[in-house]
Amino acid sequence: MNIKDIYKYLIAIIAVVAIAFCVFSDNFFFRLDLTQEKRYSISDNTKNMLRNADGDISVVVYLDGDLNAGFLRLRKATxxxxxxxxxxxxxxxxxxxxxxxxADNAKARDKKYEELEKRGLRRIPVYDKDAEGNPTMKVVFPWAEISYKETSGKKVTRPVCLLKNVQGKSGEENLNL
Structure with missing residues (x-):
C-alpha cells in the first residue's frame, strides 16, 4: 500500500464520519453553553415544567415582519x-x-394594535433609517403570549415581554442586554 492509497482511505473515512454525524445530529438535540453566567441555559425547573405539562402549550410571538438588525437578533434568539x-x-x-x-390598511393595522394593547402588550416605537438614509419610525411589539392549561383545567393566556426594560437605558441598549 502506497501513500496515495492511504490518503484515499483517509478521505473516504473522514467523509463517512462527516455524513454519519450530519444524519445523527438531525435526530438529537445538544446545546453547549460556555458563558460564565449560563445565559443560554434553560433551568431545571423549566425543563421539568415542560416535561410535566398537563396540556398543550402554545406560544404566539409578535416579532415578525420588517425588523431592524437588533430585533432580528432577538427574533432569532427567541x-x-x-x-x-x-x-x-x-x-x-x-x-x-x-x-x-x-394588515390590509392603516385602519385595520391600528385596530390590531389597539387589541394587542388591551391585552397588555405595549408597542415600542423604533426609529431607523431607510435605504436612502431618511429617518423612519416603525412599531414593534416585542411580546409573546403563552397559552396553557392550569391545574384547575382552565385555559390561561399570559403576556411575556421579550425585552428587559432598564430605566435610563435607550431602546437599543435594552435590546442588547
Missing amino acids: KEMLDEFNVYAGGGFSYKFVNPSA
Whole structure:
C-alpha cells in the first residue's frame, strides 16, 4: 500500500464520519453553553415544567415582519429558545411568529394594535433609517403570549415581554442586554 492509497482511505473515512454525524445530529438535540453566567441555559425547573405539562402549550410571538438588525437578533434568539423548549416538552408545544403590522390598511393595522394593547402588550416605537438614509419610525411589539392549561383545567393566556426594560437605558441598549 502506497501513500496515495492511504490518503484515499483517509478521505473516504473522514467523509463517512462527516455524513454519519450530519444524519445523527438531525435526530438529537445538544446545546453547549460556555458563558460564565449560563445565559443560554434553560433551568431545571423549566425543563421539568415542560416535561410535566398537563396540556398543550402554545406560544404566539409578535416579532415578525420588517425588523431592524437588533430585533432580528432577538427574533432569532427567541426562535432558538422556543425550539429548545419544544425538545424538552416532547410534543404538546407549539409556537408561531406573527407580524402585528400586517394588515390590509392603516385602519385595520391600528385596530390590531389597539387589541394587542388591551391585552397588555405595549408597542415600542423604533426609529431607523431607510435605504436612502431618511429617518423612519416603525412599531414593534416585542411580546409573546403563552397559552396553557392550569391545574384547575382552565385555559390561561399570559403576556411575556421579550425585552428587559432598564430605566435610563435607550431602546437599543435594552435590546442588547
